[in-house]
Structures are given as structure tokens and as C-alpha cells.
Amino acid sequence: MSTPSETDLIKLANNIRQWAKELGLNDVGISDIDLSENREAIETWLENGYHGTMSFLERNGELRLDPSLLHPGTVRVISVRMDYLPEHARFASDLEQRDHAYISRYAVGRDYHKVMRKRIKQLGDRIAQEVESLNARPFVDSAPVLERPIAQKAGLGWIGKHSLLLNAQSGSWFFLGELMVNLPLPVTSDAIQENQCGECVACIKICPTDAIVSPYTVDARRCISYLTIEHEGSIDEALRPLMGNRIYGCDDCQLICPWNRHAEISPEPDYQHRAIWDDHSLITLFQWSEDEFLSHTAGSPIRRIGFERWQRNIAIAIGNASASEAHIAALQQPRQCVSDVVDEHIDWALQRQQQALSAATRKTARLIRSVRQGLPRDAD
Structure with a gap:
């Protein structure tokens, strides 16, 4: 016609x-x-x-x-x-494993x-x-x-x-x-569907960085999705500890939403979990070269953030991870000279890891002394 x-x-x-x-x-x-x-x-x-x-x-x-x-x-x-x-979205396990990366499920x-x-x-x-x-x-x-x-x-x-x-x-x-x-x-x-949020404010309360400043209003400057994907350059130090192990995006406001109880698993093969993300320890991802990053993220939306933001985001996540010599060693490896921005975040993460490890060592020493002296374990 x-x-x-x-x-x-x-x-x-x-x-x-x-x-x-x-x-x-x-x-x-x-x-x-x-x-x-x-x-x-x-x-x-x-x-x-x-x-x-x-x-x-x-x-x-x-x-x-x-x-x-x-x-x-x-x-x-x-x-x-x-x-x-x-399928097998693994939300809880990936968020709880601080030594592993959390990637927004759309990616x-x-x-x-x-x-x-x-x-x-x-x-x-x-x-x-x-x-x-x-x-x-x-x-x-x-x-x-x-x-x-x-x-x-x-x-x-x-x-x-x-x-x-x-x-x-x-x-x-x-x-x-x-x-x-x-x-x-x-x-x-x-x-047209009527707004059915009602009095619920679960998404506002759960936001790790308080980015939802009022109902229906998001301050992108505090949003982890924006910080890890759109924002170039340095990330505010006050926000870094709140980002946890989220290296690309954040799903918290969707995870808590009661309407997502009705969400169905997508049958679309292209949206299923890629095998490359099965081993996503922070150290493994941090040690990728730029060529490896480009190769592993081919055809993925993650590729568009580039290697600098990738390294920056993972450095923050390692800074928030459990204190360990392995994390410190990864951060102390010869730098790839990606940028001053990445180096800044590595230095921050290294300091966090060293302070946390020192604190853990002191706590262990106190416990050992308490046991030897026959004192209660929670005694200082």
C-alpha cells in the first residue's frame, strides 16, 4: 500500500x-x-x-x-x-564475594x-x-x-x-x-500503566551512594553506573569505599524493587552470561593487558569504557576487597603506565589494603596474646 x-x-x-x-x-x-x-x-x-x-x-x-x-x-x-x-544471574554471590568483580547484568x-x-x-x-x-x-x-x-x-x-x-x-x-x-x-x-510505586522507597534506601536524591530524581554524579561507565578521570575519594566490588554498573535499585519479582528470564542467547566472566577475580581482571581487555570484551558493551576506566574501576574494587598480600602484590606490580588517573587510584587502593592488612595483623596478635594469657578472646 x-x-x-x-x-x-x-x-x-x-x-x-x-x-x-x-x-x-x-x-x-x-x-x-x-x-x-x-x-x-x-x-x-x-x-x-x-x-x-x-x-x-x-x-x-x-x-x-x-x-x-x-x-x-x-x-x-x-x-x-x-x-x-x-539465567543464573548470581546476584548475591557476586556482590558478597568481595574479591570478585560485580558487573551489571545487562553487560x-x-x-x-x-x-x-x-x-x-x-x-x-x-x-x-x-x-x-x-x-x-x-x-x-x-x-x-x-x-x-x-x-x-x-x-x-x-x-x-x-x-x-x-x-x-x-x-x-x-x-x-x-x-x-x-x-x-x-x-x-x-x-498506559498507572504509577504503582506507592509509598515504597526501597530503591532510594538501598542505593550505596545515595544517588537517588528524591523520588524520580537521580544525581548521576553519585551513581555507580555513571561513575564506572560514563565518568572520565578521578572518582571522588569519599565515594570509592561505597562502590564495593562493582566495576561496571550497579543493579542494587533493581534488585530490591518488589516489581522485579515478576521478571522472567530472557531466552535470548545473546544476553546470557559469557564464559569469560566465569573467572572474574579482581586480580585476574586487573592483570589483563590492554590487548587482552580489547580481545575479551569484543562484542560487549564493556569495551566502550576503554582500558583506563577498566583499570581505574578494578583498582577501586581491590582497595575495597578483603585485605591480603595477594592484593597488595597485584597493586605493586610494574605499572603499565596507562595514565596518572589509574596510578592515583592504585595508590589509594594500595594504601587501603596495607592499612587493612596491618589492622588485621594487629588484631590477630592481640588474640594470640589473649589466649596465651588465659584471657577471654574478646579482651583487648
């Missing part, structure tokens, strides 16, 4: 839902492009400096608020969801940008087979797109107090993507 009628568009919208499902996309909705109600909140967030060093968020403000400026001719946005929760598989963009493009190609006049463009975290407000308008969920999209049936373990189109498809406004 060249110029679809209203009836044709209704039928097409139904077909799009079916085609999306066949492509492995878990949910789809359609929204208009009026995002003006988000302007004030965005401007206030930027004025407060909550975007940190992400200066790109200061640019292209109008493009974010008007998709037709980003892709001329756009009148609707097809918003899609793809679940990513891997243990293949780079979602590539996986989703391909699927969304295939959806666009399928629509083009039906509508010759289609003008479409897929987006997955690659342009100034307000993906969560768009998804909310499309009925895929509501924005939770941690600022992520929540779905009553599926929680929040999913990626979002968009297909901007020039077709006046019927919007799915009847499917």
Missing part, C-alpha cells in the same frame, strides 16, 4: 505487534511525539548539575523534546522492549545496542514491505531520545522512583528501543 487508510493503519498496528513478537521483542507500544511535559523536569535536572560530566545531555535539547526534528517526518514512535535478565552478554538495533531495523523492513511510503529510523541509546517518557506514553510501563521504567508484569530488567515512523498509527494510550 502507498497511502494507508485509517482501517489499514489499525490493521498495520496489530501486525506490528505480531511481527515484533516474532523478532524476539517482548513488548511494543505506539506513542505520539508530544514530549513537551518533560521540558521543565529536564531543565531543572540539568540546572542542578545532576548530569555530571555528560555534557552531551546539555546539547540537542529540542531534538529530545521533538522527535520530528531528530528524524524529519516522524509523527509516531514505535517503542519496544526486550528482556535481558540472564554480561553481547552488546545490546547491536542486538536490538538489528531487530528494530528488521521490524522497520517488515513494515516497509506493506507500506511503500514508510520513512523510518531505528534508535537504541544512540541519539538524543527520551526513551523512558516515550515508552511510558506508549504503554510499556511507568517511570519508577529510581528513574527506570517499570512494568507491572515484567519489572525492569529490559532494554528499550525506538522506531520513528512517518505513519499516523493509532497510539496505545489506552494501555
Whole structure:
């Protein structure tokens, strides 16, 4: 068809839902492009400096608020969801093992940008087979797109107090993507989900760095995901101990969310745990050369942070790990001269490890003396 009628568009919208499902996309909705109600909140967030060093968020403000400026001719946005929760997620074990790295679960598989963009493009190609006049463009975290407000308008969920999209049936373990189109498809406004966070503040309380400064507002400058992925340069010393063993991202606010009880394991092979992360002791990862880092993270979203941030993040995690001679030895190995920033964090971690080991040694000595003197073990 060249110029679809209203009836044709209704039928097409139904077909799009079916085609999306066949492509492995878990949910789809359609929204208009009026995002003006988000302007004030965005401007206030930027004025407060909550975007940190992400200066790109200061640019292209109008493009974010008007998709037709980003892709001329756009009148609707097809918003899609793809679940990513891997089998054997091992959340608790990885967070509790301080000598091992914790990697956000969205990043243990293949780079979602590539996986989703391909699927969304295939959806666009399928629509083009039906509508010759289609003008479409897929987006997955690659342009100034307000993906969560768009998804909310499309009925895929509501924005939770941690600022992520929540779905009553599926929680929040999913990626979002968009297909901007020039077709006046019927919007799915009847499917819009009411905010169901209620009085719950679990995500706010559990945040290790208190980055959720108020409901629905995140100060990226304190967020571990931002610090380990987006932020270049030195990380505030006051925040380093709070990061624990999280070397790439953080899932705490999602882990505690009661709506994630409903989340299902993703059947998508590309999102399953890669074998390379089966042995993820901090020392092993820290000893990778830059070539090894690039090789092991090929096809992974982790690769985009680069070797410097990788080394910086692991140095912090070793500083927070259990005190041991092995950790000190790893930190004292000849430096690869990555950068002064990495050296700064190594020095900090080395000092932490040495102080902790000295304290542990003194405690052991006191216990030995107490036993020898016949005193209670808890005596000083």
C-alpha cells in the first residue's frame, strides 16, 4: 500500500505487534511525539548539575523534546522492549564475594545496542514491505531520545522512583528501543500503566551512594553506573569505599524493587552470561593487558569504557576487597603506565589494603596474646 487508510493503519498496528513478537521483542507500544511535559523536569535536572560530566545531555535539547526534528517526518514512535535478565544471574554471590568483580547484568552478554538495533531495523523492513511510503529510523541509546517518557506514553510501563521504567508484569530488567515512523498509527494510550510505586522507597534506601536524591530524581554524579561507565578521570575519594566490588554498573535499585519479582528470564542467547566472566577475580581482571581487555570484551558493551576506566574501576574494587598480600602484590606490580588517573587510584587502593592488612595483623596478635594469657578472646 502507498497511502494507508485509517482501517489499514489499525490493521498495520496489530501486525506490528505480531511481527515484533516474532523478532524476539517482548513488548511494543505506539506513542505520539508530544514530549513537551518533560521540558521543565529536564531543565531543572540539568540546572542542578545532576548530569555530571555528560555534557552531551546539555546539547540537542529540542531534538529530545521533538522527535520530528531528530528524524524529519516522524509523527509516531514505535517503542519496544526486550528482556535481558540472564539465567543464573548470581546476584548475591557476586556482590558478597568481595574479591570478585560485580558487573551489571545487562553487560554480561553481547552488546545490546547491536542486538536490538538489528531487530528494530528488521521490524522497520517488515513494515516497509506493506507500506511503500514508510520513512523510518531505528534508535537504541544512540541519539538524543527520551526513551523512558516515550515508552511510558506508549504503554510499556511507568517511570519508577529510581528513574527506570517499570512494568507491572515484567519489572525492569529490559532494554528499550525506538522506531520513528512517518505513519499516523493509532497510539496505545489506552494501555498506559498507572504509577504503582506507592509509598515504597526501597530503591532510594538501598542505593550505596545515595544517588537517588528524591523520588524520580537521580544525581548521576553519585551513581555507580555513571561513575564506572560514563565518568572520565578521578572518582571522588569519599565515594570509592561505597562502590564495593562493582566495576561496571550497579543493579542494587533493581534488585530490591518488589516489581522485579515478576521478571522472567530472557531466552535470548545473546544476553546470557559469557564464559569469560566465569573467572572474574579482581586480580585476574586487573592483570589483563590492554590487548587482552580489547580481545575479551569484543562484542560487549564493556569495551566502550576503554582500558583506563577498566583499570581505574578494578583498582577501586581491590582497595575495597578483603585485605591480603595477594592484593597488595597485584597493586605493586610494574605499572603499565596507562595514565596518572589509574596510578592515583592504585595508590589509594594500595594504601587501603596495607592499612587493612596491618589492622588485621594487629588484631590477630592481640588474640594470640589473649589466649596465651588465659584471657577471654574478646579482651583487648
